[in-house]
Amino acid sequence: MLFYDCSTAPNPRRARMFIAEKGLQIETHEVSIAKGEQLQADFRAVNPRATLPVLVTDEGTVLTENLGIAAYLEARFPEPPLMGRSADEQGLVLMWNAIAEQQGGAPIADVLRNTHPAFENRAIPGPIDYAQVPEIAERGRARVAAFFDLLETRLQDSPYLAGDRFTLADITTFVFVDFARVIKMRPEARHGAALTWLDKIKARPSAQL
């Protein structure tokens, strides 16, 4: 296997944490998004869609998108299970993973990529340049605040997002909550359960990578 990573971006971090939680050592190539290396011909030959992370499997399949990589690794290396044991738990893992992507990751990216000068004409990841739409930022901030409230409600009832065990849903949510620092947002004092959970995930060795 061969893993294409980028140490500064949240989506590759999700895959990196998943690999570490599986206890796997995978040969890794760093691709610098800051230098635009994901848009260069040699990486585009691997992933024409010019996104990270990428995992090339032993069979030569090129997997992009975190869920594609996670599903492959979960099937090949079932222990420890990170995508649920029972059918109900498998459902809850992908449910909370989707909520974190759509209600957390998406609005954080909306704010950052549509307002920060470093993303001028790079409002959407991938090979095509799209102009920023800064009007989206205010709504994005409101959505991130609502996401923190939603996490608090859930984590007052459950030690981890999908239930009693650490799963992929915690990785995804943790990475996005941590990444919200780039738009200067973080859970506040009233999010006590979320902050406790955040500290617990942050202490895991996989979160140090």
Added chain:
Amino acid sequence: MLFYDCSTAPNPRRARMFIAEKGLQIETHEVSIAKGEQLQADFRAVNPRATLPVLVTDEGTVLTENLGIAAYLEARFPEPPLMGRSADEQGLVLMWNAIAEQQGGAPIADVLRNTHPAFENRAIPGPIDYAQVPEIAERGRARVAAFFDLLETRLQDSPYLAGDRFTLADITTFVFVDFARVIKMRPEARHGAALTWLDKIKARPSAQL
């Protein structure tokens, strides 16, 4: 099990097709988004996040989000497999599902929900009202056009999105491509492989529901 559906919206349709492809008969409650029933107290008691579809499992777990529902049903009713057989195929299914959601479903929703009068103050699904940001529409249309091009490239190489077999990735992509009619977009003559695939999926009994 109990399935909460909405016959007019694309996301419930994805779950409805998945259930039909599994050959399952599940007791179904229709919730009218047109009438705002998803925001009313009796449905909010089931799903406080006020979105559809919802599946309540035999164990009483309330699953929202299409991937949550699909993962649960795939685990409980493995035949026919709709989320991949080999590890590689499992990876490809969730990879193409994610691409369809982020590069197809998301920009279609961006255009529709930020410009159509029916979605005034309802730019984002869920319990919180968000104002429309019509500036996003132009970029959304360009992204949908790029998504059709991406599908064409993939489907020139592969009979189905994830490989040789019909999977969840085809359901998701089909529903979004079909739904693009609401923003008056569809694959064009140059998307020959995509149109052939579209006709093939449209002919399945599950697509008639």
